Amino acid sequence: MRMKTFRAATSTAAFAKVKAELGNDAVILSNKTITEDGCKGCEIVAAVDNQPVMSAPPNTKENVVDAALKESVGWQREWSQIKGQIMQLMKPQMDMDRLSPKQKIALEYLEREDVDEKVLTKIYCDLREDPKGSIMTTLDPMVKATPFTPRNWPNTFHAFAGPGGAGKTSTLVRLALKIKKESPRTRICLATADGGRGKGRLVLKHYAELSGLAFREIITRDDVALLQQEASQFDMILIDLPGLSGKTNLTEWTQLYGLQNLPELSIHLVLNPYYSTAQFERFVEKYKSEQLASVIWTKLDETCTFGLLLNMAFASGLPISALSYGTGLKNSIATAAEDSIWRLLFMRTLPNGDIQP
Ligand SMILES: Nc1nc2c(ncn2[C@@H]2O[C@H](COP(=O)(O)OP(=O)(O)O)[C@@H](O)[C@H]2O)c(=O)[nH]1
Ligand SMILES: [Mg+2]
Structure with a gap:
């Protein structure tokens, strides 16, 4: 185990140093306020398990591209593919002509306003259930306001x-x-x-x-x-x-x-x-x-x-x-x-x- 002490003006800055030097696996052993030359600051003691030091590959164009592609493999890419496929499946189902003209105009308007496909699909499904329903009936439960006043937010x-x-x-x-x-x-x-x-x-x-x-x-x-x-x-x-x-x-x-x-x-x-x-x-x-x-x-x-x-x-x-x-x-x-x-x-x-x- 490698242990090291980090000092900085704030916990955030000290924590950034920990991450930069010891990486994401570092464990914080202590975190306290210190006074140095009359200024308050933070001292973090962190440790990380010894890992074999890998020599970094030369920074060529090919290596950078390879590393980037490797990084994007895994759940992130899989998830974006799955999301894309769900949308591909849903989109043809969203037959706008099955909505009333008013509903259709409202949905098309929201699409132009950059409302995303997940939300549009949800609205479409709700509207299909209720051909006479207004777009507001389906949107109302989705968007809530809790005004920032002491009465609405009584916690300290x-x-x-x-x-x-x-x-x-x-x-x-x-x-x-x-x-x-x-x-x-x-x-x-x-x-x-x-x-x-x-x-x-x-x-x-x-x-x-x-x-x-x-x-x-x-x-x-x-x-x-x-x-x-x-x-x-x-x-x-x-x-x-x-x-x-x-x-x-x-x-x-x-x-x-x-x-x-x-x-x-x-x-x-x-x-x-x-x-x-x-x-x-x-x-x-x-x-x-x-x-x-x-x-x-x-x-x-x-x-x-x-x-x-x-x-x-x-x-x-x-x-x-x-x-x-x-x-x-x-x-x-x-x-x-x-x-x-x-x-x-x-x-x-x-x-x-x-x-x-
Ligand atoms: N146009 C515009 N500028 C804003 C608004 N709110 C904040 N700003 C400006 O955005 C900049 C950053 O604001 P700041 O409160 O310091 O952001 P912080 O870094 O999140 O704390 C400042 O120049 C503000 O004047 C706003 O509603 N409209
Ligand atoms: Mg600020």
Whole structure:
């Protein structure tokens, strides 16, 4: 067994070093906060079973292609083949002329809006059962809104996860300011777990100070434990998570920081509706977690088709809790409502009434 100590400014950075040096099979033996030259940091001790060192093949064009093809063999390729075959089988069955003209127009519209084939097939099957049924009857149970308000989300801990640049920090600040404005007595704490030194941290600190909100930093799991101890002082603790790089996924990250122990933590996944299918599927895989509770869609003002909202609702069963549609901090976010989701999907109309081209 090979054992090594890694130090970095945050657990995320230390964990990345562990992975880079010891690989995915490394076992974390300890993970604690340390102080070095007056700065807080993280120390991880990790170990890996000794493995024979394989000499890497020369980096020729052929070797790179061979390695890539080998990587794609296995369940990933099999699954995409199976998926493709199911769709090939289903598509001819989707005889659109068996639908009423109104149903057919609605289904064709959703196809143009980039609603994926799994969802279209489900809608088609439902409509076939009920020739007089409206498309809304079949879509209604699929798309749910749980507006992000203290009343709908009474649990204390809320974390915002998602790819870098998706709009996590802006969303967190906007929601905190909105709640503070609507119910000034709500005791809100803003906590950042985003890298310790980044711009997001300063933004959060600035708005917390400006609005009289508490501010905390999460550098290691000790800070999460501390936050848990003082949780009764707050009605809502909003945690800004980092965008996860490389192969690290959300479940690994929450385990590393001890977030999975937080009672009633809701994680809200912040996404943009204009991701490609491949990107979207990758994010769903990377950010899947038992603690995921809602989806927040941002950058609606930069989006042309909104089918991904439906695809995600179908794939995850999660409600939508907020919608954001502008760069500014004011008048750029709305808590989600089912009719605003329908207006987006069928009329490309943003919550502020603007229509997307
Ligand atoms: N157009 C537009 N820009 C947004 C929206 N939400 C966030 N942004 C911008 O996206 C960028 C990244 O946002 P940020 O909150 O820092 O993302 P994070 O990395 O996920 O925390 C910033 O420039 C924001 O102003 C939105 O709804 N519409
Ligand atoms: Mg951020």
